[in-house]
Amino acid sequence: MLKFPGIAVLAAGEASPGGLGSTLTLIVPLVLMFALMYFLLIRPQKKKEKKLREQIEAMVVGDNVVTIGGLVGQIVNIKDDEVTISTSVSKTLVTFKKSAINTIQKPISE
Template identity: 35%
Template sequence: MEALLLPILLIAVFYFLLIRPQQRQRRQMMTMQQTLAVGSKVMTGGGLLGTVVALDDDEVEIEVSPGVTNRYVRRAIVNVLDSPESADPLTEESLDEPLSESEDTLSKPDERASQDPANGSESR
């Protein structure tokens, strides 16, 4: 009886550490792909970023730059970066506001970056 306890325990640990989290991740991915909406900013498995402009049962049309669209299967979408509900579009008021002092100035370059790393002398 004790000889069966170790294999059963190993199978249980394997299930809870590997299989269960993978099932949860797959379920979250499917939910995300099914709840895509027009206007969502997404990333494909190949790293292409764009905005969803049209949805079909199995396909998504993504605008990658103004006027350029590509069609992908829903499974190719691996991440929703910004959903249309959470997007905060710029208004004319926010465009007219002046930049703050910290946003208006550039930071000074680090003086160590201008030195040659081999001998510590200036590289200019």
């Protein structure tokens, strides 16, 4: 007598029940899960990255920025892929790559 009935079924060569219906019940939840993950995680992140890239390309001298390290300052010079910001009242100048910018705030015009 066999202790594992599943092995006996496989050994006898009998077909397992199910077919197309059981395959669909396995595939459909996986497809739905990946679609949900795409629309909840990946797509919003890509939109945010695109918006930041557009803001970085449109920034001008005088805009206020926050870097990925948390440094806050005002743009005083823009070169190819570098930005120089003034960080304090004593006009400390720090140069960063454009990719290090996290947030851009336009100055409030009076």
